[in-house]
Amino acid sequence: MRSGVLTSVHAFATDPTRGVFILAILLLFIGGSLTLFAWRAPLLKQGGLFAPISREGALVLNNLFLVSACATVFIGTLYPLALEALTGEKISVGAPFFNATFVPLFVPLLIAMPFGPLLAWKRGDLLGVAQRLVGAAGIAAIAVAVIFAMEGGGPLLVPFAIGLALYVMAGALTEIVERTGLLKVPLATAFARGRGLPRSAWGATFAHFGLGITLLGVIGETQWSLERVAELKPGQSISIRRYDLHFDGVAARQGPNYRELAAHFTVRRHGDFVGVMEPAKRSFPSRGTATTQTALMTRGVSQLYLSLGDPNPDGSLAVRLYYKPLVLLIWFGAVVMVIGGALSLSDRRLRVGAPKPARSKAALSPAE
Amino acid sequence: MKRLCLIVAVLSLLALSPAIAVGPDEFLSDPALEARARALSKELRCMVCQNQSIDDSDAPLARDLRILVRERLQAGESDQQVINFLVARYGEFVLLRPRFSWHTALLWLGPVAVLLIGACGILVLARRGRADSDRATAARQKLTPAETARLSEILREREQ
Numbered sequence: 001m002r003s004g005v006l007t008s009v010h011a012f013a014t015d016p017t018r019g020v021f022i023l024a025i026l027l028l029f030i031g032g033s034l035t036l037f038a039w040r041a042p043l044l045k046q047g048g049l050f051a052p053i054s055r056e057g058a059l060v061l062n063n064l065f066l067v068s069a070c071a072t073v074f075i076g077t078l079y080p081l082a083l084e085a086l087t088g089e090k091i092s093v094g095a096p097f098f099n100a101t102f103v104p105l106f107v108p109l110l111i112a113m114p115f116g117p118l119l120a121w122k123r124g125d126l127l128g129v130a131q132r133l134v135g136a137a138g139i140a141a142i143a144v145a146v147i148f149a150m151e152g153g154g155p156l157l158v159p160f161a162i163g164l165a166l167y168v169m170a171g172a173l174t175e176i177v178e179r180t181g182l183l184k185v186p187l188a189t190a191f192a193r194g195r196g197l198p199r200s201a202w203g204a205t206f207a208h209f210g211l212g213i214t215l216l217g218v219i220g221e222t223q224w225s226l227e228r229v230a231e232l233k234p235g236q237s238i239s240i241r242r243y244d245l246h247f248d249g250v251a252a253r254q255g256p257n258y259r260e261l262a263a264h265f266t267v268r269r270h271g272d273f274v275g276v277m278e279p280a281k282r283s284f285p286s287r288g289t290a291t292t293q294t295a296l297m298t299r300g301v302s303q304l305y306l307s308l309g310d311p312n313p314d315g316s317l318a319v320r321l322y323y324k325p326l327v328l329l330i331w332f333g334a335v336v337m338v339i340g341g342a343l344s345l346s347d348r349r350l351r352v353g354a355p356k357p358a359r360s361k362a363a364l365s366p367a368e
Numbered sequence: 369m370k371r372l373c374l375i376v377a378v379l380s381l382l383a384l385s386p387a388i389a390v391g392p393d394e395f396l397s398d399p400a401l402e403a404r405a406r407a408l409s410k411e412l413r414c415m416v417c418q419n420q421s422i423d424d425s426d427a428p429l430a431r432d433l434r435i436l437v438r439e440r441l442q443a444g445e446s447d448q449q450v451i452n453f454l455v456a457r458y459g460e461f462v463l464l465r466p467r468f469s470w471h472t473a474l475l476w477l478g479p480v481a482v483l484l485i486g487a488c489g490i491l492v493l494a495r496r497g498r499a500d501s502d503r504a505t506a507a508r509q510k511l512t513p514a515e516t517a518r519l520s521e522i523l524r525e526r527e528q
Contacts, residue, residue: 049501052494064486072479079475089471092413094421094464101479229395 051123058116058124065109072101110164110215114171117204132178136170161219169212176205203344207337214333217301220326227323231316240323243304244268245277250317258282260293263308263317267297274299279306279319301328394431396438405438408447412437412454413464421464 050056076093084090114136118129144163151158177183179197180190228240234249248264262280266273277295284290294307302325309318396402409423416427422434433454440450454462466472511519 049497052491060490064483064490067486068479068483071482075475075478075482079472079478083471087471090459090461091466091472092461092464093466093475094411094413096411096465097475100465101476105479105483 048122050121053119053126054124055116055119055121058112058119061112062109062116065105069102069105072098072105076101107164110168110211113168113208113211114174117172117175117201117208132174133171136167136174139170140164140167158219158223161223162216165212165215165219167212168215169209172205172208172212175201198347198349200344200347200349203340203342203347206340206343208340210333210336210338210340212333213329213336217326217329217331217333220302220329221324224325225322228321229318230321231312231318233314233316238319238321240304240321241325242269243274243323244271245306245321247317247319250311253280255282257286258284261308261311262293263319265295265306267304269299277304277306279308281308281310298328301326301332303327394434394438396442401438401441404447405434405441408437408441408450409434411451411464413462415458415462 076097080091080093114133115126115129118132119126140163143166144159147159147162148156176194176197179201180193182190182194185193226240228238230238232238232247234247237244237246239245244267246266246268248266250261250263253260253262260280260282262278265277265279267275267277275297277297279295280293282291282293292307294305297304297306302323305322305324307320309320311317396405406423410421412422412433414420414422414425414427414430414433416429417425420430422430422437437450437454440453441447445453451463460466466475468476
């Protein structure tokens with residue numbers, strides 16, 4: 001899976017099953033897109049003209065930012081190699097570098113994103129679109145204020161990030177709300193109009209809305225995650241957010257090819273029983289390796305992770321507990337984006353062959 | 369991208385289930401100092417498992433470094449002093465976020481450069497495209513010699 005020339009920023013595939021799966025994904029996407037390009041490249045031709053402020057212009061801007069982000073990954077990955085080859089100097093480029101460079105690239109892109117679908121093709125009206133997005137910006141502003149008050153001050157990053165996510169989501173809904181007249185006409189009329197809208201419009205809305213959902217998940221995970229590390233003896237408890245985890249004890253079990261030491265935790269929320277979590281340490285005697293089985297509990301769109309460290313001589317066990325709020329939204333957002341993509345691919349324009357204008361003209365001409 | 373980093377972080381958490389990295393015995397009693405120590409650890413590369421920060425790694429060396437960072441912080445050193453000490457010991461390689469200097473200028477400015485060059489390229493192409501189309505329109509409005517000849521012929525026929 002990996003050559004070892006580059007040290008991966010992330011540890012992906014330590015076992016061949018996952019490695020083959022990731023390889024298959026890479027093959028499908030990279031190979032697929034290159035094949036498509038090779039097949040259809042001759043059909044590429046210069047499109048019509050458009051003003052810089054237009055939907056085409058917005059697509060170009062979008063591509064510009066995404067290509068820059070792609071180039072950042074490329075530079076960040078290969079720069080240390082090149083520097084070492086040229087000067088012998090060794091530097092590291094890790095997650096902090098990518099966080100520092102990606103955020104400034106994505107914030108302007110996300111601010112610009114809701115403008116795209118609202119701009120007309122060929123020549124758009126920026127001021128008009130900005131006026132139509134006032135509602136979305138207002139929702140975002142309210143969210144910033146509410147979150148700021150809830151957090152009791154603190155860093156401004158969190159309220160603004162949440163505001164940005166809500167602005168993206170509300171901005172995505174703006175077009176649908178306007179075109180169906182949802183807030184002005186009776187619900188049934190709006191529903192009928194919504195059914196009449198082209199699927200591509202729904203696709204764009206779903207895809208952009210999904211990105212907003214994912215963004216919320218990212219913010220929750222990075223900014224609101226909690227972590228507790230403790231050494232516990234049976235009978236002791238550890239609490240995180242509103243959850244109390246009571247350590248009931250450990251049990252040794254025999255698996256098909258491993259022995260495991262599983263710890264039993266009872267999870268309560270405000271004193272009410274919620275479930276049990278059983279993190280374990282497994283040892284595989286035949287290979288002399290040990291693995292840690294993290295216990296995972298899903299609560300709504302948030303998750304609790306619990307993993308074990310090594311037991312101490314005094315009978316206590318090191319445990320690490322994480323609370324990851326909104327983390328599942330990252331995946332739900334992706335699912336919504338996929339639905340958006342599927343909807344726009346099933347648009348009438350792509351399902352039903354458009355009548356060829358040349359033929360209809362030829363059919364009409366004898367009647368003159 | 370932050371999202372990608374994080375998805376992968378979550379994935380690796382689920383998939384690899386790392387053993388305990390920062391041990392409870394290492395924590396400092398002062399929460400402010402501990403928070404600084406955690407933030408610093410996330411910026412420092414583990415020399416053993418090179419794709420992890422010392423905060424994530426459970427290699428013995430990473431543990432030693434975490435303890436070292438905490439000792440230095442407790443001795444009253446600033447974040448910058450701790451980083452300087454580690455760089456003096458292990459070189460720039462230990463920093464996951466390289467410092468800005470002449471040899472990392474291309475790295476830090478590269479993304480900005482790509483964005484600006486791309487934007488300029490698009491503007492130039494758009495302007496050229498418009499100029500081309502203007503020229504094409506102008507050319508279309510001007511008559512070709514054959515058309516001029518045909519036109520004068522028609523006019524002559526009319527006069528007769």
